[in-house]
Amino acid sequence: MAETVKSLKSFESKIPSFDHHPSDGSVGEQIDNLRSEIAGLREILAEKTGIAYEKVAERASDAATYVQQEATTVAGTIREHPAASTTLFTLIGAIGFAVGYAVATASAESKQAWYQRYLGDRFS
Numbered sequence: 001m002a003e004t005v006k007s008l009k010s011f012e013s014k015i016p017s018f019d020h021h022p023s024d025g026s027v028g029e030q031i032d033n034l035r036s037e038i039a040g041l042r043e044i045l046a047e048k049t050g051i052a053y054e055k056v057a058e059r060a061s062d063a064a065t066y067v068q069q070e071a072t073t074v075a076g077t078i079r080e081h082p083a084a085s086t087t088l089f090t091l092i093g094a095i096g097f098a099v100g101y102a103v104a105t106a107s108a109e110s111k112q113a114w115y116q117r118y119l120g121d122r123f124s
Contacts, residue, residue, distance in 0.1 A: 078085040
C-alpha cells in the first residue's frame with residue numbers, strides 16, 4: 001500500500017538537483033573551460049568586427065568621395081548654364097505642383113464619394 005512518511009524521508013535521490021553542489025572539482029574545471037572558450041570567442045568576434053568596420057569605413061569613404069565629385073560637377077554645370085538651370089528647376093517645381101494638386105483633388109473627391117455613399121446607405 002502507501003508508504004509511511006518516515007520511509008519517504010529516508011529516500012535519497014541519486015539525481016543531483018540545482019541546490020546540490022557536488023564535492024568533486026569537475027564543475028570548477030568546466031567553468032574554467034567555459035570561461036576560456038568565451039574569452040577565445042570574444043577575441044575572434046573583436047577581430048571579425050574590426051575587419052568589418054574597416055570594410056564599411058572604406059566603402060563609406062569611397063561613397064562620400066563619389067557624392068562630393070558629383071556635387072562639384074552639378075555645381076559647375078549650374079554655374080556654366082544659369083538660364084538652363086533656372087528653367088529646369090522651374091519645370092520641376094511646376095510638375096511637382098501639378099502632381100500635388102492632382103493627388104489632393106483626387107483624395108478630396110474620394111472622401112466626398114465615401115461620405116455620399118455612407119449617407120446614401122444610411123438614409124435609404
